[in-house]
Amino acid sequence: MGALGVAIGAFGAHKLHDMLEKAGRLDTFETAVRYQFYHVLALFALGTLWAFRPELRSLSTPAWLWVGGILLFSGSLYVLCFTGITKMGIVAPIGGLLLLAGWLSLAWAVRSL
Structure with a gap:
């Protein structure tokens, strides 16, 4: 996912x-790449801890919540940016909830460390 983030970010x-920029979606694209990388780094840290x-x-x-969140959140924003299919924006909040749930489940998992 990290390599894919680099490739997508560089391509964009x-x-x-x-x-x-002309379509007014540069900020959306940058948000998708940024959130993908935040969670790739979190997955790396989690894997190291594990x-x-x-x-x-x-x-x-x-880990699985973050993977799903990256696919749905960043993925839907990439589809929106590259195709202009605005209905994909509906999927992003679901991905965001998965990312949030991943952080909450991490807090729950390490509460007894």
């Missing part, structure tokens, strides 16, 4: 910048 910044504490099986819940 170098090849689609003018199109995104490597040292494999007994913490409950860490898989926030």
